[in-house]
Amino acid sequence: MITRTTISACVLTLLLASAAHAADIEETTAVSDYGDSDLVIDLGVAGVASPEYMGSDSYSITPLPTVSVEYLNIPGIGSFGGKDGLGFSIGPSFGYTGKRDASDHRALNGLDDVDATYEAGIKLGYEWNAAEVYGAARYAFGGAEGFVGEVGANAILRPTPTLELKAGPIARFASADYVDSYFGVSAAESAASGGRLSAYDAGGGFTSAGVAASARYEVVSDWFVNADASYEKIVGDAADSPIVAAGDENQFSFKLGVSHRFRLDLF
Template identity: 70%
Template sequence: MRILTAAAGLALLLGTSLGAAAADVYAPYDPNPAPPAPAAFDYGDTDLVIFLGIGGTVTPQYDGADDYELSPRPIINVEYLSIPGIGAFGGKDGLGFSIGPSFGYVGERDASDFDGLDGLDDVDDTYELGVRAGYEWDHAEIYGAVRYAFGGADGVVGDIGANLISRPTERLVLKAGPTASFASSDYMDAYFGVTTSESFNTGGRLEPYDPDGGFKSVGVAASARYEVYTDWFVDADASYARLIGDAKDSPIVEAGDANQFTFGLGVSKRFSLDLW
């Protein structure tokens, strides 16, 4: 039921985005209307424009799980940054090249909490810290992020993607497009590997497995941001990812589900700061 709820949210958000994009193309009363211009912001001498907020996300209980849980998540997005002597990243209208921090967090995986993992070693909380960069045009964007993971799992993780963008109104921005994630072998081993002793502890239910690094998943994601009041926004996002490669072949995933859904909702505020 939780999977169906997440899938329904994804389908609804994608349908809204695609429907809005189609409405931008033409209407019966005007065969060639001009596309709406992106909302323009005058930040003056501002050096930093950043979105900060909080939300909740429905995600699988662990990578490859077929059950879901609700957890809090921070919203941190650097839209514009100007550094004296170096230059500016991102446009003051939100377009162009942007760069900012990228964070990730994976909660502790206590094997005894899940019937399918009973017998495996626990994995402590994992923290991910890195950088995200992207380039946005009026109606499209590309992006990528890379993070170093430490704690329960060590290694490098990241994701890449692209989006089509629709702006039905000055207050609403819709995005949808393909995504892919990757991870190093150490990270993959922590969440998808099974040692010989762990296999023995499961009574042979999970066979020994030593995954390599590489692409972890491919999928599609969609998001919506609506400005409900000046500089205050409601953010919604949904995604579907299919575990691939060595991740999909893990006996942990075979006992769960390679299809992974997420759905998030939050509130954020745009801050414009004069730093220098």
């Protein structure tokens, strides 16, 4: 188990390192050049330190694959993402939440288990040299059903041609069915908990808001080391849940991984 203090230290270290590096090195505007490629996709793997469940005050590390479509050109339709990685972009967005087994967490005793949830949808964004805005929407199915997504913006700094730093606000939202699956407590569950968790019916809307930062370093051509850190506070109906009251509304995460950029000439 990883403590919240450890995650907080990782987040703070990344943010301070990014700020210090940006202060010492003059900004450049170097961006990618995709040449004649029709599809540019980034595939990798990462280790993610995050809360053991939504609203938890304890943390664990999970390995996850990473997928990002950086550029797509379809003759007769158009291109998404500029040749230099700038401009409008559109691509797939996926999410996964592992099974929440109540017997594994003392704070959840009495609650029903929630099976693994899978999410699939679309992500839109627009990037300039020094900033970007983005949004994603996904349909969730499995343990929880409904719609989820996030919106955010980042300031972007490229101190060298091989280093990219990003930081900015992020907010997440979800439909009522999805939120109630993770934050709601039925009357039967409340009774099974011995009354420790009050019955609660959670509604939809924004579920968290916070800040995120990332660093991406190109070690050799098309091979990257990626680091991401975030702090989010649970808000809205989710924040009023007795599940959160028994855990923590402050949620931290840290991700470290490697990836490779593939360029394909399809047409």
